[in-house]
Amino acid sequence: xxxxxxxxxxxxxxxxxxxxxxxxxxxxxxxxxxxxxxxxxxxxxxxxxxxxxxxxxxxxxxxxxxxxxxxxxxxxxxxxxxxxxxxxxxxxxxxxxxxxxxxxxxxxxxxxxxxxxxxxxxxxxxxxxxxxxxxxxxxxxxxxxxxxxxxxxxxxxxxxxxxxxxxxxxxxxxxxxxxxxxxxxxxxxxxxxxxxxxxxxxxxxxxxxxxxxxxxxxxxxxxxxxxxxxxxxxxxxxxxxxxxxxxxxxxxxxxxxxxxxxxxxxxxxxxxxxxxxxxxxxxxxxxxxxxxxxxxx
Ligand SMILES: [Zn+2]
Ligand SMILES: [Zn+2]
Numbered sequence: 001x002x003x004x005x006x007x008x009x010x011x012x013x014x015x016x017x018x019x020x021x022x023x024x025x026x027x028x029x030x031x032x033x034x035x036x037x038x039x040x041x042x043x044x045x046x047x048x049x050x051x052x053x054x055x056x057x058x059x060x061x062x063x064x065x066x067x068x069x070x071x072x073x074x075x076x077x078x079x080x081x082x083x084x085x086x087x088x089x090x091x092x093x094x095x096x097x098x099x100x101x102x103x104x105x106x107x108x109x110x111x112x113x114x115x116x117x118x119x120x121x122x123x124x125x126x127x128x129x130x131x132x133x134x135x136x137x138x139x140x141x142x143x144x145x146x147x148x149x150x151x152x153x154x155x156x157x158x159x160x161x162x163x164x165x166x167x168x169x170x171x172x173x174x175x176x177x178x179x180x181x182x183x184x185x186x187x188x189x190x191x192x193x194x195x196x197x198x199x200x201x202x203x204x205x206x207x208x209x210x211x212x213x214x215x216x217x218x219x220x221x222x223x224x225x226x227x228x229x230x231x232x233x234x235x236x237x238x239x240x241x242x243x244x245x246x247x248x249x250x251x252x253x254x255x256x257x258x259x260x261x262x263x264x265x266x267x268x269x270x271x272x273x274x275x276x277x278x279x280x281x282x283x284x285x286x287x288x289x290x291x292x293x294x295x296x297x
Contacts, residue, residue: 001029001030001248001252001282001283002030002031002032002283002284002286003029003030003031003032003237003248003251003283003284004031004032004033004034004035004236004237004268004269004270004284005026005031005034005035005237005238005239005241005247005248006033006034006035006037006076006078006101006103006161006204006236006238006269007035007037007080007103007161007163007204007206007238007239007240007241008022008034008035008036008037008238008239008240008241008247009037009038009039009080009240009241009242010022010036010038012038012050012054012055012057012058013038013039013048013049013050014039014047014048014242015038015241015242015243016242016243016244017243017244018061019036019058019061019062019065020061020065021244022034022036022241022244022247023065023069023073023075024244025244025245025247026073026247027069027072027073029247029248031073031247031248032073032074032268032270032284032286033073033074033075033076033268033269033270034073034074034075034076034247035075035076035077035078035100035101035269036058036062036075036076036077036078037078037079037080037102037103038050038058038079038080039079039080039082040079040080040081040082040088040090040093041054041055042082042084042087042088043087043088044117046119049082055097059077059097062075062077063077074269074270074271076100076101076269077099077100078099078100078101078102078103078160079093079094079097079099079102079103080103080105080163081093081094081102081103081104081105081159082105082106082107082108083104083105083106083149083150083152083153083157083159084108084117085149085152089156089157090102090103090104090153090157090158090159091157091158091159092157094159094160100269101160101161101269102159102160102161103159103160103161103162103163103204104153104154104157104158104159104161104162104163104201105163105164105167106120106146106149106150106153106167107119107120107121107167108120109142109145109146109149109168110130110134110135110142110145111134112130112133112134113133118130118134120146120167120168120170121167121168121170124171127171131177139177139178140178140184142168143168143178143185143188144184144188146168147188147189147191147192150162150165150192150195151191151192151195154192154195154196154199154201155195155199158199158200158201159201160201160202160274161201161202161203161204161236161238162196162201162202162203162204163204163206164204164206164208164219164220164240165189165192165203165204165219165220165224166189166219166220166221166224167219169215169219169221170209170214170215180221180223189220189224189227190227193224193227193228193231193233194231196228196233197231197232197233202233202234202235202236202267202274203220203225203228203233203234203235203236204219204235204236204237204238205218205219205220205225205235205236205237205238205254205258206218206219206238206239206240207237207238207239207240207249207250207251207254208239208240208241208246210249210250210253210254211239211246211249211250218250218254218257222257222261225257225258225261225263226261226262229261229262229263234265234266234267234274234276235258235263235266235267236266236267236268237251237254237255237258237266237279239251251283252281252282253281255279255280255281255283256280256281258279259279259280259281264278264279265277265278265279266279266284268284
């Protein structure tokens with residue numbers, strides 16, 4: 001089965017292994033292309049971002065892999081760039097480090113009175129504390145801020161790919177905080193989709209919640225993908241891999257779901273440009289002889 005994946009972490013951030021281990025696994029699995037997207041460095045400490053002084057080694061190591069394996073796979077250099085108002089901009093990081101692409105993600109959606117940033121996808125207790133302290137337990141205000149930040153990112157710091165659009169649902173198990181069918185929630189999501197469309201971004205369909213058993217659906221949920229399909233928003237399937245085993249986890253069922261929604265093509269970075277390629281649950285429908293012609297040199 002031929003796949004691609006542009007959302008992958010490694011030892012430079014919170015992944016488990018050297019970049020080469022992911023590249024080798026991608027070759028074993030007949031991937032057409034693999035993109036590295038470590039968490040971008042931030043001007044404060046956290047448990048998962050790359051350290052600022054590691055980034056040159058990260059870039060060099062991936063550059064070496066591009067050359068070492070160029071007859072077998074296309075390797076791309078990216079970052080999962082945080083958007084934090086005034087502190088971290090996906091588009092600026094892309095040009096600063098001359099990246100092939102950037103995934104823009106919002107992981108922080110508030111600030112505690114002492115200046116500490118609040119992570120929306122940390123542990124449950126941290127989520128509850130932030131919701132209470134920063135938003136007075138007003139979930140609507142919290143979620144609206146989250147989606148407003150994503151729209152600000154898309155409109156002013158435009159990334160190539162919008163990362164895990166509805167990740168804030170991670171703590172909403174059994175709809176404890178809200179229902180995705182609430183009108184106000186759907187309005188926030190739909191206006192964010194319109195912003196994605198207007199700014200020419202690709203929406204990622206991220207399988208990590210499924211195989212880590214945190215969610216039964218992709219990020220974003222199926223109903224959001226149905227709206228995205230109506231709006232003709234391009235999608236790309238990613239796994240947000242942290243371990244080499246995870247590079248195509250839950251891809252088959254998620255590709256089947258996307259076909260069921262109506263999507264027949266996904267957008268991949270191949271031969272140096274974003275292209276719309278047909279797919280089904282068995283992978284990308286690309287003529288392998290063509291692939292070999294291109295990749296053999
Ligand atoms: Zn993320
Ligand atoms: Zn990630």
